[in-house]
Amino acid sequence: xxxxxxxxxxxxxxxxxxxxxxxxxxxxxxVALVLAFLLPYAGDVPLIGPQIVTEGIDWPxxxxxxxxxxxxxxxxxxxxxxxxxxxxxxxxFFAVGAYGTALLTSPDSVLYADTGWKWLMxxxxxxxxxxxxxxxxxxxxxxxxxxxxxxxTLGFAEIIRIFATSTTTLRGDRGFASIPHPPGEWGGKxxxxxxxxxxxxxxxxxxxIAVILGVRNLDRSRVGRSWLAIREDEEAAxxxxxxxxxxxxxxxxxxxxxxxxxxxxxxxxxxxxxxQTFVLQFSILVLAGVVMGGSGNMAGAILGGALISxxxxxxxxxxLGDTDLYEYRFAMFGLxxxxxMVLRPQGLIPSRRRAMELKDREKEVAPQ
Amino acid sequence: MLLxxxxxxxxxxxxxxxHGISLTVGQGEVVALIGANGAGKSTTMRAISGLRxxxxxxxxxxxxxxxxxxxxxRVVRGVSQSPEGRGIFPGMTVRDNLEMGAYTRRxxxxxxxxxxxxxxxxxRLKEREKQPGGxxxxxxxxxxxxxxxxMSRPKLLLLDxxxxxxxxxxxxxxxxxxxEINQQGTTVLLVEQNAQQALSRAHRAxxxxxxxxxxxxxxxxxxxxxxxxxxxxxxx
Numbered sequence: 137x138x139x140x141x142x143x144x145x146x147x148x149x150x151x152x153x154x155x156x157x158x159x160x161x162x163x164x165x166x167v168a169l170v171l172a173f174l175l176p177y178a179g180d181v182p183l184i185g186p187q188i189v190t191e192g193i194d195w196p197x198x199x200x201x202x203x204x205x206x207x208x209x210x211x212x213x214x215x216x217x218x219x220x221x222x223x224x225x226x227x228x229f230f231a232v233g234a235y236g237t238a239l240l241t242s243p244d245s246v247l248y249a250d251t252g253w254k255w256l257m258x259x260x261x262x263x264x265x266x267x268x269x270x271x272x273x274x275x276x277x278x279x280x281x282x283x284x285x286x287x288x289t290l291g292f293a294e295i296i297r298i299f300a301t302s303t304t305t306l307r308g309d310r311g312f313a314s315i316p317h318p319p320g321e322w323g324g325k326x327x328x329x330x331x332x333x334x335x336x337x338x339x340x341x342x343x344x345i346a347v348i349l350g351v352r353n354l355d356r357s358r359v360g361r362s363w364l365a366i367r368e369d370e371e372a373a374x375x376x377x378x379x380x381x382x383x384x385x386x387x388x389x390x391x392x393x394x395x396x397x398x399x400x401x402x403x404x405x406x407x408x409x410x411x412q413t414f415v416l417q418f419s420i421l422v423l424a425g426v427v428m429g430g431s432g433n434m435a436g437a438i439l440g441g442a443l444i445s446x447x448x449x450x451x452x453x454x455x456l457g458d459t460d461l462y463e464y465r466f467a468m469f470g471l472x473x474x475x476x477m478v479l480r481p482q483g484l485i486p487s488r489r490r491a492m493e494l495k496d497r498e499k500e501v502a503p504q
Numbered sequence: 505m506l507l508x509x510x511x512x513x514x515x516x517x518x519x520x521x522x523h524g525i526s527l528t529v530g531q532g533e534v535v536a537l538i539g540a541n542g543a544g545k546s547t548t549m550r551a552i553s554g555l556r557x558x559x560x561x562x563x564x565x566x567x568x569x570x571x572x573x574x575x576x577x578r579v580v581r582g583v584s585q586s587p588e589g590r591g592i593f594p595g596m597t598v599r600d601n602l603e604m605g606a607y608t609r610r611x612x613x614x615x616x617x618x619x620x621x622x623x624x625x626x627x628r629l630k631e632r633e634k635q636p637g638g639x640x641x642x643x644x645x646x647x648x649x650x651x652x653x654x655m656s657r658p659k660l661l662l663l664d665x666x667x668x669x670x671x672x673x674x675x676x677x678x679x680x681x682x683x684e685i686n687q688q689g690t691t692v693l694l695v696e697q698n699a700q701q702a703l704s705r706a707h708r709a710x711x712x713x714x715x716x717x718x719x720x721x722x723x724x725x726x727x728x729x730x731x732x733x734x735x736x737x738x739x740x
Contacts, residue, residue, distance in 0.1 A: 361604070361607075362607075364593070364595070364596065365593060365596075365604055368593040368594060368595055368596065369591050369593055369594075371555060371587065371591060372587060372591035372592070372593065373604075374554075374555060374575045375553050375555065375575060375579065375584070375585045375587060376579065376604045376605060376607045376652075376656075377575075377576045377577075377579035377580060377607045377608035377656065378576060378607060379574070379576045380576075488595070489596070492594050492595040492638045492639075493594050493595045495594070495638060496595075496638040
C-alpha cells in the first residue's frame with residue numbers, strides 16, 4: 137500500500153488529529169484560533185499576503201462579510217446537513233434577525249418612540265423572533281418531505297422579502313438607517329466604528345466559535361443522534377421511537393437562531409438595511425456554500441461559507457479589458473461550483489457518514 | 505390477545521389500500537401474513553406500527569387502544585418493526601444501528617445485555633460491529649434490521665419481508681432465528697412473500713388479497729389448502 141493510501145486508510149488528517157493526545161490537539165486548536173484572529177493582517181505577510189487580500193473592497197470588510205456568511209452556512213448546515221431538511225429560504229431567517237434589530241433600534245422605525253433601544257438590547261429579542269419564525273414556519277411544513285418542504289421554504293423567504301418590500305412599516309427600498317453599532321469603548325473611542333471593520337470581524341469570529349461549540353455539543357447528544365437517524369432514514373427513525381417532528385422543529389429553530397445571529401451582526405455593522413439585501417439568490421448561495429464545503433460537516437460548512445463570500449469579493453476590482461470581473465462573479469462562481477461538484481461531489485471537506493449515505497442512495501437508484 | 509386489529513381501513517390519497525382488515529395475534533404466537541405484491545401486507549404493518557394513520561377501525565395492543573397513538577410511543581409500549589427494505593442507517597456503524605434500536609430505553613446494563621444477545625443471535629454482526637451499515641451485504645443488513653428491532657425489547661416484533669432478496673441458505677437461517685426469537689418469548693407478526701417458509705414456521709396465518717383477508721387458519725392448514733397451494737406455493 138502506498139504511503140498516501142495508507143494515510144487515507146487511517147482517516148487522513150482528521151484521523152491523525154483524533155489520535156493525538158489532548159495537549160497536541162489543544163495546541164493545534166489554539167494556533168488555528170490565533171491565526172484566525174490575525175487574519176485582518178494577512179496582507180502584511182510577504183509574498184502570499186498580497187495575493188490573498190481583496191483589492192476592490194477593504195480586506196477587514198471582506199473578512200466581516202465572510203464571517204456572517206460562515207455563520208449562515210453553519211446554521212443552514214444544521215438544517216440541511218444534520219437533519220437533512222432541504223431549506224431553500226434560509227435568507228428569511230437572516231432577514232427576520234436583521235429587521236428585528238432594525239425595528240427595535242432605528243430612528244426610521246415606527247416603534248422608535250417606544251423602543252429606540254441599543255443594539256445589544258435588541259439582539260435577544262430579534263433572536264427570539266427568528267426562533268419563533270422558525271417554529272411558525274416549521275410546525276405546519278415539517279410534515280412535508282423533500283421537494284415539498286423545499287418549495288414551501290422558498291415561498292417563506294419570498295413572503296418575507298415581498299412583505300419587506302411592500303409594507304410601509306418595513307419601508308421597502310428606503311430601508312432603515314442609523315441602526316446603532318455594538319457597544320464598547322477603547323481609549324475613549326467606540327470600538328465598533330464606521331471606518332474600521334476589524335472589530336466586527338473579531339466579534340463575528342467570537343460568535344462563530346460559540347456557535348461551533350454549541351452545535352458540536354448538540355450533535356454529540358441525543359438530539360444529534362436523532363437528527364442523524366432522521367437524515368439517514370426518516371421512517372426507520374420513527375419506528376425506532378424518534379419523535380421526528382420534534383427534532384426536525386429543533387433543527388429548524390436552531391438553524392433559524394443562527395441565521396438570526398448573522399442578521400443582527402449584519403445590521404449592527406452596516407447600520408443600514410433595506411429589502412434589496414434579502415434576495416433569494418442569497419439563500420441559494422449559502423446552500424451552495426454548504427453543499428460545496430461538505431454538507432453535514434462543520435469544517436466543510438465553514439470553508440464553503442467563507443468561499444462563497446471570498447470568491448466574489450476577491451474578484452472585485454480586478455479588470456479584464458474594461459469590465460470589472462466582479463460583474464461576472466456569479467458566472468465564475470457557478471463555474472467553480474460545477475468544477476468542485478464534478479471532482480468532489482461529496483464536498484471539499486465531506487462528512488464520512490454523508491459520503492456513505494450518498495453511496496447507499498446510489499445503490500437504491502441503480503442496484504448493482 | 506396481544507394485538508387486535510379490528511376492521512381497519514386505510515387509504516393512500518384516493519386509493520384505498522385496506523378494506524377492513526381484522527386480525528389477532530396472541531401472546532407467544534408467530535403469525536404470518538401472506539399475499540401477492542400490492543395485497544396490503546406492508547400497509548397493514550405500517551398501520552400497526554403507526555407509520556400511516558388508519559381511516560377507520562381500531563387497533564388494540566396489550567389491552568390499550570393505540571389506533572391514534574404516535575408511532576414513537578408505540579415503540580415505548582412494545583411494538584417494534586423491522587421495515588420492508590430493511591431501513592438500516594447506512595452511515596452508522598453496526599453497533600450504532602443497534603444502539604438506535606434501543607433509543608427509547610435508558611437502562612445501560614440492560615441495553616448492553618441485549619446487545620450481547622443480538623451478537624449471539626447474529627455472530628456476523630459482531631464481526632462487522634464497527635463497519636458502517638451501508639457496507640454490509642443484503643443478508644447482513646437483514647440480520648441487522650432484525651437485531652435492531654429486538655433492541656427495544658419488544659412484546660411484539662413486526663417483520664416485513666425478512667427473506668426479501670436473500671439466498672436460499674440465508675432464508676433458512678433467518679427463519680430459524682425467527683423461531684428462536686419466538687421461543688425466547690417474543691411474539692412475532694410476519695409479512696412474507698415466501699409463503700412456503702412462512703406457513704411452515706407460523707402458528708397461524710392470514711392470506712391477503714387486494715386489501716382484504718380472504719383466508720385464515722393454522723400454518724399447516726393453509727399449506728395444504730388447494731387454493732393457497734395454487735396461488736402462493738407454485739405447485740398445482
